[in-house]
Amino acid sequence: MGVRVGIPRALLYYHYYPGWEAFFRALGAEVVLSDETTKAILDRGVRDAVDEACLPVKLYLGHLANLRDKEVDYIFVPRIVSVERKRYLCPKFLGLPEIARFCVPGLPELLDIEINVYERYHKSKQSLEKLASLFGYSKQAGKLALQEAKVAQKAYEARLRQGYTPQDVFCGREKKENGRIKVAVLGHAYNLNDPYTSMGLLEKLREMGAEVITTEMMLPEEIKRGNDFLEKEIFWTFGKELLGAAFHLLDEGSIQGIVLVVSFGCGPDSLICELVERIYRREKTVPLLMLTLDEHTGQAGVITRLEAFMDMLRWREAI
Amino acid sequence: MRVTYPHMGLISIAFHGLLRDLGLDVLPPPPITKKTINLGVLHSPEFACFPLKVNMGNFIESLELGADTIVMAGGSGPCRFGYYAEVQREILTDLGYKFKMIVLEPPQERAILLEKLKELGAKRSWPAILRTLQTTWRRIKALDEIHAQSLRIRPRELAKGSTTKAYEKALLPLAAACTPREVSQALRTARKILGGVPINTEKKVLRIGFVGEIYMLLEPYANLEVERLLGEMGVEVDRSIYMSHWIKDHLLLKSLGLAGNKPTKKAAAPYLNHFVGGHGWESVGDTVRYAQRGFDGVIHVLPFTCTPEIVAQSILPTVSREQGIPVLSFSLDEQSGEAGFQTRLEAFLDLLEQRKNRVKFVAP
Numbered sequence: 001m002g003v004r005v006g007i008p009r010a011l012l013y014y015h016y017y018p019g020w021e022a023f024f025r026a027l028g029a030e031v032v033l034s035d036e037t038t039k040a041i042l043d044r045g046v047r048d049a050v051d052e053a054c055l056p057v058k059l060y061l062g063h064l065a066n067l068r069d070k071e072v073d074y075i076f077v078p079r080i081v082s083v084e085r086k087r088y089l090c091p092k093f094l095g096l097p098e099i100a101r102f103c104v105p106g107l108p109e110l111l112d113i114e115i116n117v118y119e120r121y122h123k124s125k126q127s128l129e130k131l132a133s134l135f136g137y138s139k140q141a142g143k144l145a146l147q148e149a150k151v152a153q154k155a156y157e158a159r160l161r162q163g164y165t166p167q168d169v170f171c172g173r174e175k176k177e178n179g180r181i182k183v184a185v186l187g188h189a190y191n192l193n194d195p196y197t198s199m200g201l202l203e204k205l206r207e208m209g210a211e212v213i214t215t216e217m218m219l220p221e222e223i224k225r226g227n228d229f230l231e232k233e234i235f236w237t238f239g240k241e242l243l244g245a246a247f248h249l250l251d252e253g254s255i256q257g258i259v260l261v262v263s264f265g266c267g268p269d270s271l272i273c274e275l276v277e278r279i280y281r282r283e284k285t286v287p288l289l290m291l292t293l294d295e296h297t298g299q300a301g302v303i304t305r306l307e308a309f310m311d312m313l314r315w316r317e318a319i
Numbered sequence: 320m321r322v323t324y325p326h327m328g329l330i331s332i333a334f335h336g337l338l339r340d341l342g343l344d345v346l347p348p349p350p351i352t353k354k355t356i357n358l359g360v361l362h363s364p365e366f367a368c369f370p371l372k373v374n375m376g377n378f379i380e381s382l383e384l385g386a387d388t389i390v391m392a393g394g395s396g397p398c399r400f401g402y403y404a405e406v407q408r409e410i411l412t413d414l415g416y417k418f419k420m421i422v423l424e425p426p427q428e429r430a431i432l433l434e435k436l437k438e439l440g441a442k443r444s445w446p447a448i449l450r451t452l453q454t455t456w457r458r459i460k461a462l463d464e465i466h467a468q469s470l471r472i473r474p475r476e477l478a479k480g481s482t483t484k485a486y487e488k489a490l491l492p493l494a495a496a497c498t499p500r501e502v503s504q505a506l507r508t509a510r511k512i513l514g515g516v517p518i519n520t521e522k523k524v525l526r527i528g529f530v531g532e533i534y535m536l537l538e539p540y541a542n543l544e545v546e547r548l549l550g551e552m553g554v555e556v557d558r559s560i561y562m563s564h565w566i567k568d569h570l571l572l573k574s575l576g577l578a579g580n581k582p583t584k585k586a587a588a589p590y591l592n593h594f595v596g597g598h599g600w601e602s603v604g605d606t607v608r609y610a611q612r613g614f615d616g617v618i619h620v621l622p623f624t625c626t627p628e629i630v631a632q633s634i635l636p637t638v639s640r641e642q643g644i645p646v647l648s649f650s651l652d653e654q655s656g657e658a659g660f661q662t663r664l665e666a667f668l669d670l671l672e673q674r675k676n677r678v679k680f681v682a683p
């Protein structure tokens with residue numbers, strides 16, 4: 001029987017799960033996911049988190065409690081400081097193992113290795129390889145596991161670029177006929193793809209006839225081009241991606257509408273989305289809808305707003 | 320060119336002096352009032368942090384009075400502060416103001432920083448600029464010293480309000496001084512003014528450590544003047560961050576490749592052994608240190624939704640329990656009311672008094 005490693009179905013799960021899974025599998029571990037988000041999981045997280053934490057962090061804590069109840073040996077809660085040169089993730093990812101440990105009682109041991117490539121790659125690679133020894137494997141085996149993780153992650157990201165959302169890939173959904181109206185839906189992947197907190201809004205938009213574009217579907221060059229409009233580089237990776245996508249799509253003139261999805265209490269988004277909104281309003285060519293998600297957001301209200309927005313886009317196309 | 324800048328406690332005095340001594344036409348932002356806050360809130364993103372909104376109020380008030388250049392600080396993240404200026408510039412542009420924004424980007428590029436100062440004070444020679452920097456550094460240290468002295472005196476003053484009056488008077492010569500020598504003289508005068516406040520040296524006072532996000536610690540309007548309030552309630556407040564420490568850690572030590580603020584980080588290590596941006600790490604470490612130094616309690620202030628401080632807030636209850644020091648956390652923004660604030664402070668002080676008496680009984 002292998003070691004049981006729990007992975008919360010929240011936050012960076014949507015970005016890196018295929019890589020993580022391959023890594024732990026290669027080390028002979030059994031990967032245990034928390035359940036899909038439910039109201040009970042969210043409520044649990046809301047109870048454990050400090051009031052002001054953003055919705056995704058609250059939800060993450062709920063998933064940790066869910067994993068604790070599944071009696072796993074470890075939970076993977078990495079400290080992901082930086083995933084590319086000279087850029088950080090949000091401060092909450094820097095302190096995620098502590099937020100977890102001090103807010104959720106009774107957790108098993110956390111695998112809280114640090115991933116930080118702000119300056120150099122080497123150390124993060126080493127700490128991943130070291131993780132292998134915890135499972136009784138050699139450094140060489142660690143290297144191989146890392147290789148497998150890279151392959152799986154690459155394949156995953158390639159799928160996303162073909163127009164699939166993370167949730168499409170995880171559920172094995174095939175792409176349906178593309179809608180006629182191209183709508184960019186920009187926001188954190190963990191907000192857009194969690195079926196409960198997002199209220200399935202990507203799927204809903206597709207059903208309403210939209211071809212949905214998210215940041216993960218875009219090419220790095222496009223993101224980079226979009227960022228050239230800025231005076232100062234953005235030091236958050238996800239902020240850079242959102243802004244880059246928004247500006248590139250606006251400039252290219254290839255979308256009919258844009259939906260910004262932010263979670264209540266998100267620090268970086270309070271600034272990033274403000275910039276996007278301003279630039280879109282200045283240009284006045286593409287309508288923008290801003291959706292704020294929190295633990296009280298009602299499904300009905302969101303759907304009504306999406307429908308009205310789609311109607312408006314359709315009218316604009318008609319005239 | 321009429322230059323303005325944002326308020327941040329006593330830093331305003333130092334910054335004003337720096338720009339003035341560089342030979343610039345300086346327009347200090349009017350003192351922060353309710354109107355400043357309202358203006359800032361009206362024109363800022365709803366979920367931006369409070370300091371950004373207060374800055375916006377300062378900028379708008381100054382631009383209305385005829386300023387055309389804004390000097391602002393930047394940063395390289397991961398805290399939001401590093402991107403304030405970029406957002407503020409876009410908002411002010413949309414509002415129709417014509418201005419130039421000069422962003423000083425600490426901590427990495429000291430050479431560029433000097434270049435920017437040179438650009439501002441273009442007519443000055445390098446030696447003159449360096450002398451101005453020296454004056455500024457001394458002024459900051461002097462202001463910090465006078466502030467710390469006022470915190471020690473206030474809880475012991477015989478006449479309520481006398482410390483604050485003397486403090487305000489003591490700052491005047493420090494603001495006016497233009498050379499390193501003048502600053503030293505002004506400091507002596509200031510010390511004397513504060514030293515002249517009649518106090519009760521025998522009085523037993525509570526000691527409270529003051530931790531949190533730097534803007535909220537340094538700007539009295541933003542922290543609802545908690546230092547003065549507590550002082551007048553007979554509490555000696557010890558503030559964990561002073562501008563001079565910050566400059567030493569971030570501009571001097573870091574550029575030499577040294578890590579600043581070691582004791583605080585060491586103290587934080589069992590709870591948080593990594594930076595999280597802003598002052599989250601310090602908030603944890605300083606709370607531990609106040610406990611070790613036998614303080615009666617800690618007050619933690621943060622702007623509503625501040626990301627690094629939310630990490631700290633998640634950890635502090637455990638620190639408080641394990642280190643045996645009560646911690647009161649205030650998350651503040653434009654909606655924080657003074658009435659509720661005062662009540663919570665009073666309840667906290669009651670608790671601290673009770674604990675103190677209890678401890679006395681147990682340990683003979």
Ligand code: SF4
Pocket residue numbers: 054055056057090091092093188263265266267268269626
């Ligand atoms: S980026 Fe925003 S939503 Fe994500 S953890 Fe940070 S504050 Fe929360």
